[in-house]
Amino acid sequence: MQCKCGHLIGLMAVCALVTAAVHAGPARAQQPDPPTQSLPQPAYLPAPVPQTPHSTGDPSSSALPDVPPDGSPAPATVAAVSPRAFFPTVVRSPASLPNPPADKNDIRAYINYFRALAGAPAISLDATLNNNCWLHARYMAENNVLTHQEDPNNPWYTPQGQVCAGNGNAWMGGAFYQPYWQPYHAIEGWMGSVGHRLWMLYPTTPVFGFGFYTAANNRAAAGLDVLSRFNSTADASYPNWPVRYPASGQTDVPAAQYPITVFWRYWGPSPTLTSASLRTAEGAAVAHTATTSLDAGHKGVKVTPSVALARNTAYVVSISGAYNGAPFSYTWSFRTSP
Numbered sequence: 001m002q003c004k005c006g007h008l009i010g011l012m013a014v015c016a017l018v019t020a021a022v023h024a025g026p027a028r029a030q031q032p033d034p035p036t037q038s039l040p041q042p043a044y045l046p047a048p049v050p051q052t053p054h055s056t057g058d059p060s061s062s063a064l065p066d067v068p069p070d071g072s073p074a075p076a077t078v079a080a081v082s083p084r085a086f087f088p089t090v091v092r093s094p095a096s097l098p099n100p101p102a103d104k105n106d107i108r109a110y111i112n113y114f115r116a117l118a119g120a121p122a123i124s125l126d127a128t129l130n131n132n133c134w135l136h137a138r139y140m141a142e143n144n145v146l147t148h149q150e151d152p153n154n155p156w157y158t159p160q161g162q163v164c165a166g167n168g169n170a171w172m173g174g175a176f177y178q179p180y181w182q183p184y185h186a187i188e189g190w191m192g193s194v195g196h197r198l199w200m201l202y203p204t205t206p207v208f209g210f211g212f213y214t215a216a217n218n219r220a221a222a223g224l225d226v227l228s229r230f231n232s233t234a235d236a237s238y239p240n241w242p243v244r245y246p247a248s249g250q251t252d253v254p255a256a257q258y259p260i261t262v263f264w265r266y267w268g269p270s271p272t273l274t275s276a277s278l279r280t281a282e283g284a285a286v287a288h289t290a291t292t293s294l295d296a297g298h299k300g301v302k303v304t305p306s307v308a309l310a311r312n313t314a315y316v317v318s319i320s321g322a323y324n325g326a327p328f329s330y331t332w333s334f335r336t337s338p
Helices: 107-117 127-143 159-167 183-191 194-200
Strands: 002-009 013-021 168-173 207-214 220-225 243-245 260-264 272-280 288-293 299-305 314-323 326-335
Touching: 107 183, 107 194, 107 207, 127 159, 127 168, 127 207, 127 220, 159 168, 159 220, 168 183, 168 194, 183 194, 183 207, 183 220, 194 260, 260 314, 272 288, 272 299, 299 314
Parallel strands: none
Antiparallel strands: 002 013, 002 168, 168 220, 207 220, 243 260, 260 299, 272 314, 288 299, 314 326
16 A cells, blocks of 8 residues: 655645555454554656745635535545644753644644744634545545546546645545544645645645545545645745744654755745754764755755654754845754654
8 A cells, every 4th residue: 555645736836745655465354563654755746836926815714614515425534634622043942842732633733733843823724725625635535646637527526626736735545454544644744745844834824725535445635725825925024934844942853864944935035055964962963965956946945864863863953054145054953753
C-alpha cells in the first residue's frame, strides 16, 4: 500500500508528495502490525503561477459539513475532523510553546498548533470550502488518483471539487485491508513537504477548507484549500516576516530528513544566502544542503539534512544573508521527538 500526497496550489504551483509506504498482505484475523510511516522526497507536478497578486473576501463559518451533497455517499470520517472549540529568539522556553491538541484529528486545532509554533495567526475553516475539499478527496480516493485536475467526464467529478483541486494541498493513502488512515496523517505529511508547509503556515491567509474521505477499500484522500482566501494585500503590513519552521524551542520535530525553512511574502523579492549551518547542540556538524530555490515560487531559504536527524537530539541552525537589501542573521535551536 502506498500513501501519496501533494499540494495543489492551483493559481501558484502544485506538487505531489509520497508521504508513507505501507505494505498490506492478504486479510487475516490476527491484529496486523501497524504500517510504518516515513517522509520520502516529494515529486512535483506543474501548475500555473499567478501573474498578479490575489485577494479575496473574508471568511465565514468554521464548521465542517455534517452531510455530503445530495446523492453522495457518506464520508467515512468527516465527524473526526469537525472543529471544536519563536520566532525572534534563539531559544523559547517550554512554557511559551503551544500545546498540541489532545485529538490530532481536530484538524483546525492541529493546523493552528503548527501555525502557533511558527508565530502565525490562527485560521478558521469555511463550510463551503470544506465541502469542496471533501468532494475532491472523494474523487481521488474513488478513482485512485492524486490529481490537481478532475475529469468532467468522470462520474465522481463535481465543479465544487475542482475548486479545491485547483486551490489546495492534496494527499492520498493507499488501500488497506482494515481502516488505518486518519485526517492527521495528511496534515503531518504536508508539514514534511516544503511546498505544502509554506501554504499551511502562510500568516496572512485567514481561512482554509479541509475534507477527508475513506473509500470502501480503506483508500483515503484529503484536500486542503489554501488559496481561495489567500490575501496577499495584507502581506506588506504583516509585522512578523520571515516565518521560521521548525520553531525555536520546539521539541517534537520528526527524526527524519526534515526540511528547515525560513520564508518571506510570496510576491516579494528572493533572499540571497550568505551562509547556513546545522549542528548538534554539542557542536557536531550535520551534513546538509541549503538553497533559496523553494517549491511553488515561494521566497525563502530551505536547509535539508543529508541524513535523518537523530531522535531526542537538540540541533542548532544558523542562516545569514540579505533580504530586500537588508542583512539578516538567524540562529535558533529545536529538538527531535524521542
